[in-house]
Amino acid sequence: MKHAYANHYAEGRFLPSRGTARMPVVDPSTGVEAGHVASCSTEDVERAIGSARSGFQAWSRSTLDERREALGRLHAQLSARADEATRLLAQEIGCPVWLGGLMQLPMPLKGLELAIEAIGQIDWEERVGNGVVERVPSGVLAAITPWNFPLHQIVAKVAAAIAAGCTVVLKPSEVAPGAAMVFAEAAHAAGLPAGVFNLVWGGPDVGEQLVRHPGVDRISFTGSTHVGRRIMAAAAEGPKPVTLELGGKSAAVLLEDADLDAALPAVLRMSMANSGQACVCQSRLIAPRRLVPEIRRRLQDGLDHWPVGSPLDPATRLGPVATKAQFERVQAMIRRAVAQGGDLVFGGASPDSEARAGFFVQPTLVDGVTPAMELAQEEVFGPVLALMPYDDERQAIEMANATRYGLSGAVWSGDADRARAAARQMKTGQVVINGAPQNLATPFGGWGWSGFGRENGRFGIEELLNYRALHGA
Numbered sequence: 262m263k264h265a266y267a268n269h270y271a272e273g274r275f276l277p278s279r280g281t282a283r284m285p286v287v288d289p290s291t292g293v294e295a296g297h298v299a300s301c302s303t304e305d306v307e308r309a310i311g312s313a314r315s316g317f318q319a320w321s322r323s324t325l326d327e328r329r330e331a332l333g334r335l336h337a338q339l340s341a342r343a344d345e346a347t348r349l350l351a352q353e354i355g356c357p358v359w360l361g362g363l364m365q366l367p368m369p370l371k372g373l374e375l376a377i378e379a380i381g382q383i384d385w386e387e388r389v390g391n392g393v394v395e396r397v398p399s400g401v402l403a404a405i406t407p408w409n410f411p412l413h414q415i416v417a418k419v420a421a422a423i424a425a426g427c428t429v430v431l432k433p434s435e436v437a438p439g440a441a442m443v444f445a446e447a448a449h450a451a452g453l454p455a456g457v458f459n460l461v462w463g464g465p466d467v468g469e470q471l472v473r474h475p476g477v478d479r480i481s482f483t484g485s486t487h488v489g490r491r492i493m494a495a496a497a498e499g500p501k502p503v504t505l506e507l508g509g510k511s512a513a514v515l516l517e518d519a520d521l522d523a524a525l526p527a528v529l530r531m532s533m534a535n536s537g538q539a540c541v542c543q544s545r546l547i548a549p550r551r552l553v554p555e556i557r558r559r560l561q562d563g564l565d566h567w568p569v570g571s572p573l574d575p576a577t578r579l580g581p582v583a584t585k586a587q588f589e590r591v592q593a594m595i596r597r598a599v600a601q602g603g604d605l606v607f608g609g610a611s612p613d614s615e616a617r618a619g620f621f622v623q624p625t626l627v628d629g630v631t632p633a634m635e636l637a638q639e640e641v642f643g644p645v646l647a648l649m650p651y652d653d654e655r656q657a658i659e660m661a662n663a664t665r666y667g668l669s670g671a672v673w674s675g676d677a678d679r680a681r682a683a684a685r686q687m688k689t690g691q692v693v694i695n696g697a698p699q700n701l702a703t704p705f706g707g708w709g710w711s712g713f714g715r716e717n718g719r720f721g722i723e724e725l726l727n728y729r730a731l732h733g734a
């Protein structure tokens with residue numbers, strides 16, 4: 262049955278969307294249209310912003326306990342919908358249910374728990390000499406999100422806003438509407454006060470209307486660097502502050518003494534999970550030249566046992582990429598990597614660039630990648646790992662830093678001090694040392710082309726607060 266997303270959410274209720282555009286939702290496993298989203302009209306968006314503005318009057322004065330309770334109810338409602346969200350992510354973006362259960366759902370739920378905790382970690386009021394410095398909600402937030410980890414990206418913005426006393430108009434990606442609808446239904450069932458959370462549907466036009474609208478006070482955007490630039494330019498008219506969480510070209514740096522048994526499976530997971538469609542995907546493996554033959558052999562073996570198939574099958578580790586455009590882009594990048602001298606070790610582009618039955622890209626490993634090559638510089642957003650041999654540690658760090666992006670990275674070494682010293686030289690917002698578990702309470706965000714501003718925990722809430730200094734208070 263085709264799924265129609267016909268309603269948006271404003272004033273605490275679901276309302277029919279009255280735009281003229283009908284955006285198809287395509288099942289990437291088959292390439293067949295599985296539903297559609299009715300976009301919002303200009304008036305619908307106007308009404309949602311009005312809803313957020315009037316909601317702000319009350320929510321900005323809510324107590325910290327009221328915010329904690331609202332987030333707690335949202336957590337309960339979202340948990341109850343976890344299975345539905347996992348299934349929709351498989352059908353709409355091709356994310357294997359394995360990863361849905363491992364990350365796509367646990368991350369937003371943890372994000373909500375951390376936002377609740379973080380409310381108590383913020384200095385809402387601080388005495389400075391004869392003054393009091395208050396931290397106050399900054400207003401109506403326009404949250405614009407992508408499709409790859411859609412529920413996590415929505416929660417990162419909306420939970421921080423609720424905790425900060427702000428209200429939100431969310432414009433999620435038109436590619437993955439199911440996750441956003443599950444979130445809206447959870448927010449409704451959680452009984453959030455009318456106007457605190459609002460959802461509009463649409464593409465770039467609706468996004469731009471939000472960014473330029475005087476009723477919107479600040480923007481939080483996650484998506485491509487290209488669109489991030491456009492959003493920043495449009496926001497400059499306000500001027501209004503923007504948070505940009507953009508693309509990445511993250512490197513895993515393997516030092517000579519790294520434990521290959523631990524490192525290589527972790528690098529494979531971080532490069533292939535979600536078909537490489539993660540902003541923090543470790544798409545470059547920088548490895549000692551001496552170890553490259555062994556590393557190639559082990560990675561090849563790992564990829565050979567990396568099951569590709571239907572995202573609804575619990576055994577599948579690699580589903581299709583999310584869209585036809587993504588499929589064609591990844592195929593073209595693999596071909597150019599080989600044309601530029603890359604040594605194709607595993608996988609590769611399909612014999613023709615047409616997606617026959619679904620947008621499946623083979624897991625791919627290219628060796629001999631040098632910093633000048635496109636594969637070392639441009640985000641692929643596909644299951645493609647570039648192996649970059651180095652001769653000494655200084656060169657390894659130089660290679661890791663030789664991109665305009667700076668979102669994430671990893672360092673592996675048998676010596677914890679040596680690993681930390683290398684990590685401290687990485688020009689990037691986060692570095693994972695020896696496969697440490699993800700810590701969602703730390704600030705998340707990028708340097709350079711990966712954007713600016715921070716999300717998660719206390720840091721994500723502080724991003725949405727303004728200072729007010731009361732002299733003589």
Ligand code: NAD
Pocket residue numbers: 405406407408409410432433434435463464465466467468469472483484485486488489491492505506507508509539540640642668707711712
């Ligand atoms: P995208 O930039 O194409 O779109 C993101 C969102 O912006 C969508 O909701 C889209 O409709 C909207 N949009 C597009 N043009 C707009 C405009 N002119 N004005 C306002 N809104 C507009 O990105 P995508 O293809 O959905 O996602 C993939 C990209 O997101 C990758 O580059 C990836 O690295 C990046 N990403 C970054 C992070 C991070 O936290 N740093 C996380 C996930 C994904």
